[in-house]
Amino acid sequence: ARPRVGYFYSGKKNADLFGDVLSRMRISDYQSVPIAVQETISVYDATVTMFMEDVGSLIVLKERYLQGVVSRKDLLKVAIGGGNIHEIPVNLAMTRLPNVVTVSSEASLYDAAVLMMRHQVDSLPVIPTKSAAGTNVEVVGRVSKTTITRAFVELGQYREV
């Protein structure tokens, strides 16, 4: 496999090479499909969705618009809390706007990795443009530490080119 960076380098200083290649890996080329639920469903139903879709986080919507993100960690916290997980709505467990860290599909995978490390989150909703945050936002994708790990593997396979 060959990284989807689109071109080869020659004669560049190596010090620049990594940064350049990583900053040219577009999120839109690596993102996965966002798995979304409505904010009124229960913590139990959200957890079942998470298992069925085999993802580590869900986008929580009100109609079509981003309201929050809920992770395995968020659901686990509620599940061991002793409340009725069939009654508690997922919007009480989620991280909600404006605290959701999002990334633009035009950003680089490197930008996404920096955001995940800085904010200590495992995944980010991908939105059309960063400037749209604050208004009604539709989510177009999802990047996670799994996405980054896959890209890292792809970079390592570069030797096989």
Add this chain to the structure above:
Amino acid sequence: ARPRVGYFYSGKKNADLFGDVLSRMRISDYQSVPIAVQETISVYDATVTMFMEDVGSLIVLKERYLQGVVSRKDLLKVAIGGGNIHEIPVNLAMTRLPNVVTVSSEASLYDAAVLMMRHQVDSLPVIPTKSAAGTNVEVVGRVSKTTITRAFVELGQYREV
């Protein structure tokens, strides 16, 4: 920040550069401290430990030796199952040997990333030598998709060297 790869390249074909650099990133330079629990503790206590230590998985030991690994996903599955999480021992929730995917501290971060993608796990216990698997194994570290994401960010910062 400068990647801990130890040297610079010159005159190499770029196609080899990534693979070489990634394969020289030693696990022992990036691994984090393993957080371990005894196999007899409850699912509830394991979950509390996970939150207190802020990790996504725990090493499960019998005395000093590796018995299994338990993830947020494993604990969440039990927590929504309706059983008594204060009674169910963590060793009923974990992935147990010989099904635990481990990595040697002498392997590369690239090897670890490949293993995590291939086996669809979020973290790996680091053991002294791969050949020790099958016998009584002591865990010396832990690598996760967070470790890979941190290394990816570090590679991207290479441009600042």
